[in-house]
Amino acid sequence: MNDTFDLFAQSPERLDANVVFQAAGLGFWEFDPATSMITWDDRTGRLFGLTRENQLPYARFIAHIHSDDVDRVHTAIQQALNTHHGEGSFDQTYRTIGERETRSRRIRFMGRSSVDETRQITRLAGVAFNLPDESQPDTQWQRDPHEPFQQLVEQAPAAMALFSGPQLTVTVANKPMLRYWDRTSEQVLNRPLLDALPSAFGQTIYESVRAVLTTGEPAVLSELAVSVPRHEGPEHLYISLSLEPFRDAAGTITGVLAVGHDVTELVTSRQLVEARRIELMAAVDAAEISIWSLNVQTEQFRSNDRMKTLFGIPNTAEASIRFFFDRIVEEDRQRMLDSFMHALQYESGGRCEIQYSILHAVTGQKRTIRSRGQTQFDSEGIAQRFSCIAQDITVRQQAEEALRTSETRFRTLANSIDHLAWIANADGSVAWYNQRWYDYAGTDSRHKKGWGWQYVYHPDHVDRVVAFVTKAWQQGEPFELTAPIRRHDGVYRWFLIRGYPIRDAEGNVQQWIGSNTDIDEQKQVEASLEAQVRDRTAQLQVLVQNLQRSNENLRQFAYIASHDLQEPLRKIQQFGDLLKSEYNDQLGSGTAYLDRMQLAASRMSTLIRDLLSYSRIAIQPDSIQLVSLRQVIDDAIADLSLLADEADSTFRIEPLPTISGDASQLGQLFQNLLSNALKFHRPGVQPVVTITCVTVPADALPDSARSVRVADAYYRIDVSDNGIGFDEKYLDRIFQVFQRLHTRSEYAGTGIGLAICSKVVANHGGAIIARSQPGQGSTFSIYFPRD
Structure with missing residues (x-):
């Protein structure tokens, strides 16, 4: 069993040992020299007959070992804990006495000590298994040390393979490992690694396996990408490969044991978490949010770069919670500290929300910060971690202050003008009047706010006004109309009402601002002018009638001129021509008189024609x-x-x-x-x-x-x-x-x-x-x- 010692001396998490040991009937145990506590898994507990606990002090644990074996076990443990003796290994077979058992068991414990950087022993850990033949506890293992190991590998659900000799020949490979390689046992067993696995996978692990064989130092290849054929298409997996030196009974390295763990879910989960983290950080950056957290128990403080920039600390510098609190202005510091300490109390719910000012560490510029934090408590209500976000609201605060100043100026201006001014909500309900409104309409509560403005309009016009402005509000368009409004003494005067929408960045109407201008005198002038226009129109109608009569007279004159006046002139010319043609010899000098008479008649005829043309054109x-x-x-x-x-x-x-x-x-x-x-x-x-x-x-x-x-x-x-x-x-x-x-x-x-x-x-x-x-x-x- 010494051949597998290096495998079992490692942590169970690293080799997925819980699965492997269960399949092989092995139990796991660990001894902590600092606390003198021994911890074991359920399998080891059953071997000892200890089923109610998984941890005991060393003094109580050793009481369950047969008295004849106690000294030998104690000495072996002390030697394993002494780094000057051997390799710090432990391998003992002894009898155990369970809590309710009448017979003893023969248990073999194998393990190795682990040291830190200072060569100090940090733990002693290993495996335990029951020897089936108490009379000859070691014969089977000594006869064929590889047989139980090969059974262990083949039965293990974890992917395992053994590469032996200088050529790194594949001597053992179980089904999970063959599945990762996409090979059969006939294709890989008893063949060198590069011949059995000429793919990229083989090339990737070859150098690492060779290094473990040469140096004897374990290695881990993390998150190797593997494509496993499936009926529905290749399945892409991630495996982590642990490489351990494989030793013979003499401790000589004869090969390399590879144990693979499917970490696909871990990798994809981490990738998903990383993607979510990137999205979150992008959102945090976009929102210009500073983040910091404090481990309440260790006082470990962390913050993002934006938090450091906000307070004036170089990104590469380390900062403490005290430094950040020192940057808070003196008048806000105690208030912030009290709020923080209150949030660390379980009864407070752990929430902290506060606004305060800081002084930039470099520029000394004063900034306004709004922080929101939450405390995490353990099951006993003790504060463990406080996480907080901080936003620089200086610009917004300045904008709000500017807005308040602007509103104050506006109201001052609005109260000083002669017009009645008002501000209404998007639905038309009035939220504010200027003082001039109250001076004119009075302070009757019915028309102070909301829809009470209707009561000041003349009853004969209020329906028209309401219908008109309601349509304008629905359409979101500026409007203008006139209507009489009642003064506080009951007198109605005419006003010009104007309203303009105030929109947000999306174009939605948020408010209406309007004014009512007194135009009563103008209305009176208009009424007077309208009366004058009516009178003038009547006069013009008379003049038009006279003109029409004149035009009719002109047309009658044109008829007379073209017929009655022209006719005598034509007679004069005609009779003149007859006199000259019939009595020319008798007229003598009278012919000249006839010519002058006819010329005058011709000129008169031409004049009449021209006047007739002029009169027609004039019409x-x-x-x-x-x-x-x-x-x-x-x-x-x-x-x-x-x-x-x-x-x-x-x-x-x-x-x-x-x-x-x-x-x-x-x-x-x-x-x-x-x-x-x-x-x-x-x-x-x-x-x-x-x-x-x-x-x-x-x-x-x-x-x-x-x-x-x-x-x-x-x-x-x-x-x-x-x-x-x-x-x-x-x-x-x-x-x-x-x-x-x-x-x-x-x-x-x-x-x-x-x-x-x-x-x-x-x-x-x-x-x-x-x-x-x-x-x-x-x-x-x-x-x-x-x-």
Whole structure:
């Protein structure tokens, strides 16, 4: 059994010994020299007949050993505890006496002492097993020491394998280990490790196994990743492999024993815990939370880096709870200490929540801290650990203070203004009025807060007001309306009510702020103006009726002018022509009188036609439609073709727009302008008429061309000639009726043509101006609004 001594001398936790020993019928025991206490598992207890306890002082324990064996056992234990004797091992077979047993048992105890860094014995531990044949207790083990070990390995639920000799030949491998390797026993037994396991797993453990064989020092390969084939797919496991030197009876290392433990659940749990820890720390960092904890019994203090930064301690420096308490300002320190000590009392529930100020260790800056902590107590109510989080609320406190200051200023301002001011909750219930409100409405409790504001509105208007503001509150939109509000003396005055929503960062309405402005005098003025408007409207209606009658009279005059007045003139001309044709020889000098009579009649007829045209244009356009100015000008030139041909005239026309207007009136406009350009040409000079168009902004209009209709931009049509021109001192006369700059003997005409042009342009919402110099021609600029 000495061959397996190194295996069993290790801690049971390391080799999963509880499982292995149970399968092999082995018990575990441990002796603590410091306390002289012996501890054992249930199996060892049954071997001793001690089933009620698992721990006894050495003096009581040794009483259960046969008296003939006590000295030998005591001496062996003392030698094992003395590091100068051998290897500190213990191997004794002796008889035990149970508490209620009449016969003794022969038990073999094997163990080894463990030492610390100073070579001091810390414990003596090992295994115990019952010898089945009391008469020959050691014969079977001495005859075949490997046989019970091989049975132990094969029966053990833990994965176990033995690598023997310089080639590390696989001499033993149980089923759990073969499952990890994904091999059969035929594939690995009696083959060198690298031949049996050429995979990455074999490569991983080879060097470590070789080192244990060479040095005799145990090794542990932690958390090796293993992929085990399954029907549903490979299963990924983690195992920890313990490597122990395997010795023969002489103590020579002949191989390496490997024991594998499935730590998949442990690894995945740790990974999950680590992931949760990372998430928690990320949340802590995001929330800018400082953390510290104190082991109340050992005074061990721990904190995160943010806590150190908050108090001004380098991250690499160690800190104590005393240092942190010393950073608390003097006026808060005792209060914080009292709160902390109170939380350590079980009766307090262990909770601590307090706000205090600190002074930064480096900058001396004062910061405000809010801490929340909780104490953990043991089963007896004794404080064990205190954990606490701390948040720097300096900025928030400053913001709150600024908000309070702002609110104070607001209320001061609101109370000093002449308006009635109020603040309402999101649902419209009023939470605050300024002093001006109470001065006006009084202090009646019915309309102080909440929905009591309804009582101050005029009964005839309150339903309208409530419906209006309720809709505005539901929609979250600013509102404005007017209504009469009762003064404290019962008098109602009109107010302009305005409300504006105050929203949070998500856009949700949190409050409403509003004002009521006294507009009673304005309302009275409006009422007076409305009365005046009604009176003026009535007067305008009378004027419109008179204008309509005047227009009707004009239409009747136009009919008379076109029929009754023109008829005698036509008779005069016709009879004059008859007299000249039939009695020309007899008239003699009377022919000249007839010519003068007919010329006067013709002038009168032309004057009547021009007046008729002017009167029609003065009334309104006949029809409005889209009109091409180029087409209008082409038609006018065609009508003037005889006059143009006689003077050998030239027309230069640039692209022209299409505008909304009356085609007939626009035709008269351009026919008059072109006719004047041809009529007033310079003798011996070929008439040249140029028509251009540009777009100009409203602010570019000259003062003399203020349009009737306002527009953003205008078309400027320039009609220019190279005629005789005129002096610009007559600009205020040329667009008036019957105004002439030349005698009839020089140039024919009635003096109405340009007046007609001005009226046509005005009817189209435009303006017309002229520029000229004597002997240098004239330019007439027409401005039409660009729609």
